[in-house]
Amino acid sequence: xxxxxxxxxxxxxxxxxxLLFLMFTAVVQADDKPKRTPTAYGLLYxxxxxxxxxxxxxxxxxxxxxxxxxxxxxxxxxxxxFLELAKKHTTDDLWLGCFIWxxxxxxxxxDLDAMMDLLHRYGNKVDNRFQxxxxxxxxxxxxSDRLNPALSEIIKNNISDQxxxxxxxxxxxxxxxxxEHTGSLDGCKQAETLLLQVIDNYPDIATYxxxxxxxxxxxxxxxRGPVAIGKLAPELIGKDIDGASFKLSDERGKVIVLxxxxxxxxxxxxxxxxxxxxxxxxxxxxxxxxxxxxxEQKNLKKVxxxxxxxxxxxxxxxxxxxxxxxxxxxxxxWPTFYIxxxxxxxxxxxxxxxxxxLTAWVDKLIDEPRE
Numbered sequence: 001x002x003x004x005x006x007x008x009x010x011x012x013x014x015x016x017x018x019l020l021f022l023m024f025t026a027v028v029q030a031d032d033k034p035k036r037t038p039t040a041y042g043l044l045y046x047x048x049x050x051x052x053x054x055x056x057x058x059x060x061x062x063x064x065x066x067x068x069x070x071x072x073x074x075x076x077x078x079x080x081x082f083l084e085l086a087k088k089h090t091t092d093d094l095w096l097g098c099f100i101w102x103x104x105x106x107x108x109x110x111d112l113d114a115m116m117d118l119l120h121r122y123g124n125k126v127d128n129r130f131q132x133x134x135x136x137x138x139x140x141x142x143x144s145d146r147l148n149p150a151l152s153e154i155i156k157n158n159i160s161d162q163x164x165x166x167x168x169x170x171x172x173x174x175x176x177x178x179x180e181h182t183g184s185l186d187g188c189k190q191a192e193t194l195l196l197q198v199i200d201n202y203p204d205i206a207t208y209x210x211x212x213x214x215x216x217x218x219x220x221x222x223x224r225g226p227v228a229i230g231k232l233a234p235e236l237i238g239k240d241i242d243g244a245s246f247k248l249s250d251e252r253g254k255v256i257v258l259x260x261x262x263x264x265x266x267x268x269x270x271x272x273x274x275x276x277x278x279x280x281x282x283x284x285x286x287x288x289x290x291x292x293x294x295x296e297q298k299n300l301k302k303v304x305x306x307x308x309x310x311x312x313x314x315x316x317x318x319x320x321x322x323x324x325x326x327x328x329x330x331x332x333x334w335p336t337f338y339i340x341x342x343x344x345x346x347x348x349x350x351x352x353x354x355x356x357x358l359t360a361w362v363d364k365l366i367d368e369p370r371e
Contacts, residue, residue, distance in 0.1 A: 041097045043083055046136060048078045048101075063328040069243060072107065079106040082116050090118065093128050103364055108143040116142070129160045134292065136166035137207035137215070140173040141352075164203025169212040171196055176219050180349040181357070182347065185230050188223050195220045220328050233344045239319040239324060241304050246317055248290075248344070255287045255365045259314075260331045262294035263303050267353045268335040272312060274355070278362055279313060286366060288365035289314040292325050340363045 038046065051074055059067050079102055084099035095118060102115040126132050139147060151174075154167040172194035179187025195216045203213025226234050236248035236258075247308055250254070259275065262267040293316045295303050300318065307316065319325040329338065339348040340360045348361050 004200055016180065019358070030133055038184045039094060040085055041094050044078075044081060045097075045101070048074075048081075051078075076109070076111075077104060079109070079111045079115075082106070083111045083118075086115065086118055086318075090122050093126060093131075094119075096128065096131060100138075103135075103139060103142050107190070109352040112142075113144050113146045114151050115145035120146070120153050122149060123154045126160045129158075129163050133160065133162045133166045134206065134208050136163075136170040137173075137209040137212075140177060157304045161202070162205050165198065165205040165212055166207055167204060168194065168199045169205065169207070169216060172216065173219060176349070178221060180229055183229055183348045183361075188229050192220065192223050195223070204362060214311075225330060226363055227329050227338070227346060227349075228248040229346055229349060231346050232341050233338070233346055234328070236292075236317075236325060236329075238292075238319065240319055241307075242299060246290075246315065251288055251290075252344055253342055254285070254368075255342060255362055256344065257287075257362065258292060258329070258338040258340070259287040260292045260294065260326055260329065260334060260336040261336055263306060264295055264299070265334045270353050270357070271335060272310065274314065274358055275314065278359060282366060287362065290332075291316045292319045292323075292329075293317060294321055294323065294326065339365065341368065342370060 030259050053205040055067065055070055055074060067127055073155050082098040086095035086102075088102065089095045089098075090306045094247060099115055099119060102112055106112045107114065123132065136151075139151070148171060151167045155164050155171065157162050158167070172191055175187060175194055176191035178184075179191050180318065198216040199213050199220070203211065203216075205212040207215075209215060225231075233256075236246075238246050248327060257275070257278070259268075259271070261271070263269065277288055278287065291314055294301075295321060297318075303316070318327065326332075329336075332353050335352065337348070337354060337358060338346055339350075339358075342365070347365060
């Protein structure tokens with residue numbers, strides 16, 4: 001079981017390894033023995049890796065918060081450095097390696113946006129179109145409004161059918177994610193149209209996450225299925241960590257946050273302070289937060305103890321790793337949040353650390369007129 005961030009990081013290591021050794025190293029001869037000479041990209045990557053490892057080695061239980069600030073500063077610093085290096089190499093494919101690093105490791109902000117602009121301007125001039133094609137599935141989670149226009153440019157003008165198809169899938173997946181995040185029914189319809197175009201016209205394009213058609217069908221199922229935005233939430237029945245029975249329908253009349261979470265998952269734990277504040281802010285007759293817990297059965301005793309010690313007062317429904325409730329609600333990444341209004345209509349779906357978006361959604365729904 002992998003968190004969203006861990007999955008991304010895992011794919012990134014594969015991508016950057018291939019780029020570093022297949023795309024951005026040059027072979028030179030010395031004493032009849034081939035040697036690899038690091039390029040500017042390779043040198044910068046090694047510099048970042050050394051600084052990152054030094055920070056990790058500095059980690060202690062007493063400096064967690066300080067370490068987070070230093071990691072943020074490091075990401076900002078190297079987002080800028082990789083951007084500046086990319087600007088110097090827009091006539092060769094070295095900029096693409098920088099783009100990949102920033103897409104996955106970069107800190108959202110002006111430098112990341114500027115890197116997306118480079119894709120817009122130079123994406124159709126890449127020599128290694130296969131690498132660009134394979135990369136597209138990894139762009140669905142990039143936090144930049146400038147990426148979608150770049151994808152649209154590639155879809156319109158790239159000479160490669162494979163790249164255009166992969167870019168169309170990325171645009172469709174991003175459109176679906178944003179629509180579910182904001183609760184836009186029109187956005188969901190737009191995503192559905194794009195996904196159908198992928199299935200009809202580009203079903204067999206290879207990416208790092210598999211064939212575009214197969215992946216598009218899975219996303220389409222989410223838009224059209226019983227837990228889609230705008231649908232009334234289906235019944236959810238389970239037992240909590242103490243063995244008591246639970247039915248979602250018993251909570252009707254309240255705004256509900258369903259938190260598909262687990263104590264094994266760092267991004268899930270990072271949401272705990274926000275979740276605690278929501279339960280303090282609103283009385284239980286108006287609002288409730290239910291965790292669908294994905295921890296393994298053997299760890300539930302420790303989870304119960306940790307929950308009590310940390311003052312987590314919400315109900316934990318036991319589901320386990322890839323359990324039946326998660327499957328029914330189309331959950332494949334943790335944390336995933338569903339937000340239901342008082343009628344239990346599904347209004348938002350968010351994946352990953354939502355930050356204060358979760359609070360904003362609940363605030364808005366709480367303020368809606370009660371029946």
